[in-house]
Amino acid sequence: MSKPFTFATGIYASGDWESASLVPQNVIDVLAKYTSLELNPEGVNVRIDSQELFEYPFLFITGHLPVFFTPRERANLKEYVRRGGFLFVDDHNHDIDGVFHKTMTEELEKLFGKLEKIPNDHRLYSAFFEFPDGPPTTSHELNGWGDNLVHDYLMGIMEGDRIDVLYSNKDYSSEWHVKLTENRDRRQVEDPAKIAVNIVVYALTR
Amino acid sequence: MGRVRVWLERCAHLLGIAIIAWLLADSLRPRPAAGPEVVGTGGLAAELRRWSTVAAPGEVHLTVDSAVSPAHREWLAALAAAGTGVSWDGDSVPPLAVALDPVPDPAGGTRIWATAPPGTMLVLEDDVGAIDSVAAGGTGARFSTGFPLRAVRVRSGAFVAESVLRDSISFGRVLVVGRVGWESGMVTAALEERGWEVDARLALSPKGDVVQGGPLEELDPARYSAVIVLDSAALVGPGRLVRYVREGGGLVITARAASAAALAPLRVGRAGRVVAPVEPFDTSAADPRRSLGFTSIVPAEDAVPLELRGELVAVAARRVDRGRVVLVGYDDTWRWRMAGGAGAVEAHRAWWAALVASVARVDHAPLPGIADEAPLATMVQLLGSPSSRPAEAAAAGRLSRGWAFAALAAALLLQWLSRRLRGAP
Numbered sequence: 001m002s003k004p005f006t007f008a009t010g011i012y013a014s015g016d017w018e019s020a021s022l023v024p025q026n027v028i029d030v031l032a033k034y035t036s037l038e039l040n041p042e043g044v045n046v047r048i049d050s051q052e053l054f055e056y057p058f059l060f061i062t063g064h065l066p067v068f069f070t071p072r073e074r075a076n077l078k079e080y081v082r083r084g085g086f087l088f089v090d091d092h093n094h095d096i097d098g099v100f101h102k103t104m105t106e107e108l109e110k111l112f113g114k115l116e117k118i119p120n121d122h123r124l125y126s127a128f129f130e131f132p133d134g135p136p137t138t139s140h141e142l143n144g145w146g147d148n149l150v151h152d153y154l155m156g157i158m159e160g161d162r163i164d165v166l167y168s169n170k171d172y173s174s175e176w177h178v179k180l181t182e183n184r185d186r187r188q189v190e191d192p193a194k195i196a197v198n199i200v201v202y203a204l205t206r
Numbered sequence: 207m208g209r210v211r212v213w214l215e216r217c218a219h220l221l222g223i224a225i226i227a228w229l230l231a232d233s234l235r236p237r238p239a240a241g242p243e244v245v246g247t248g249g250l251a252a253e254l255r256r257w258s259t260v261a262a263p264g265e266v267h268l269t270v271d272s273a274v275s276p277a278h279r280e281w282l283a284a285l286a287a288a289g290t291g292v293s294w295d296g297d298s299v300p301p302l303a304v305a306l307d308p309v310p311d312p313a314g315g316t317r318i319w320a321t322a323p324p325g326t327m328l329v330l331e332d333d334v335g336a337i338d339s340v341a342a343g344g345t346g347a348r349f350s351t352g353f354p355l356r357a358v359r360v361r362s363g364a365f366v367a368e369s370v371l372r373d374s375i376s377f378g379r380v381l382v383v384g385r386v387g388w389e390s391g392m393v394t395a396a397l398e399e400r401g402w403e404v405d406a407r408l409a410l411s412p413k414g415d416v417v418q419g420g421p422l423e424e425l426d427p428a429r430y431s432a433v434i435v436l437d438s439a440a441l442v443g444p445g446r447l448v449r450y451v452r453e454g455g456g457l458v459i460t461a462r463a464a465s466a467a468a469l470a471p472l473r474v475g476r477a478g479r480v481v482a483p484v485e486p487f488d489t490s491a492a493d494p495r496r497s498l499g500f501t502s503i504v505p506a507e508d509a510v511p512l513e514l515r516g517e518l519v520a521v522a523a524r525r526v527d528r529g530r531v532v533l534v535g536y537d538d539t540w541r542w543r544m545a546g547g548a549g550a551v552e553a554h555r556a557w558w559a560a561l562v563a564s565v566a567r568v569d570h571a572p573l574p575g576i577a578d579e580a581p582l583a584t585m586v587q588l589l590g591s592p593s594s595r596p597a598e599a600a601a602a603g604r605l606s607r608g609w610a611f612a613a614l615a616a617a618l619l620l621q622w623l624s625r626r627l628r629g630a631p
Contacts, residue, residue, distance in 0.1 A: 002389060002437075002537050003388070036409060036411050036412060037386060037410070051489075051545070054544045055486060055544070055545055082551070084391075084392055084543060084551070128410070201410065203391075
């Protein structure tokens, strides 16, 4: 029997990795709702400095606080991505002047090189649902929280057209931390849960 | 004393007359052909030039003690055709032969087969130098390179066989059929990294599949060199797959997918024991696939086991009409790539590329070029089987006439001296 898709949340030594603990369950629910993927009904939390990390090719990292990876964490993440693992990092602050954004982007660029803006016609936005205008707006953006900006793009570490590391300033962590399909802001055109499906499907089909 | 001396002089005289008579009779007998000119491999080039420009001998004999070039072999054959008797011997000439074949792999590997007596030390070389060496087994030796080779030599001591590629190959795309998941994703990634162009049909939701490339209606060996079926969920119209294989297509299918009833004509074997995966992945194991879960295969009668895990068959193959099918018992090979430790990405990629290469349908285009692939066989074909060296018999004939002449001269000289010393006329 094949191993099902498992949503893994990365545990890192600094910061608050567990700040959006409901995200895995909600994303799994939405994947089950829209797709026929074979899914592990439970997410896992995995230390990014462990060998166990390599059993989960999809890794979600979030937090509000400054991030400083240990040498072992850095080495593991670099090797993880080289072997084909997909790293999705979301800034739980929704603030480009926030400490998580500054320290995490610095760590990622030290490890992988320059983060690039992902064009809004990238395959990520059509991997399952169609998002012709790029990443959907979150209720936090509409309510002016964080830096009071609507971030109309995601960023990534790219290898040609292929995204190896996806970085979001949109604070999907807050959006997905609540029950995805129930607490939707009426001003939102798109169900914010749908982009989670695209991200996972894209990671599996890059 | 004087009478004995006279008697001896008469004996010498009679001996001289007898020898003259024998020589006369010998000269009147039909003369046998002159003995062959005997030459070794080292002096062959110079002798061939002499024989072809000054005077062609009636018979030549070559003693082979090192490799004879194809040009010299052909030259000897031409001499034979022009009327010169050509024979050869060479007990130490090993029956070497070599052939090479391009691997259906965009990375350009080459397979090389060499035949030689068991235990013969073989060195594989190209123009740059030695590539590998191995002692021949019961059926010779097989080499594989992960890079393209246009020509190779196999050397055993002073003897050498060489081969050149006779065909260039071209191949189509690979189609991956299965479910959206890590296995389909990483197998696709491995093959794309290897250089294959990969299409996919992957089940994703009740609304539809992920489709990359043409529809399955276009499943044709001319378009797809190989199809990889990881899961039968997205296998629309398995009859088309059966037809594709029968027409010459290559199929790699997992034990998980192969149980579909519609695929019975392609069956390589039946499922045996299910072995659970090792978790966490054991990166220290000598066999990198030891940690993978798998369904063992009980091969059909006409199937060939390709990979064993202990007593159990993990990979098997079978020919189906013009196509080939490989059945893979392993599950989740992506774990090997992700968690298999140093070198696992490359090893996983090479393993999948080899599986595809073992079934892939390719188009051949002939290449110009000739090579000395089986020197001993060609020698026998051109000059006949080796014979014993005839030089001894020819020398004996020349020697006896020389001794007869020496004996004649000695007898006459002794008689003349004796008569002169005693004052006789």
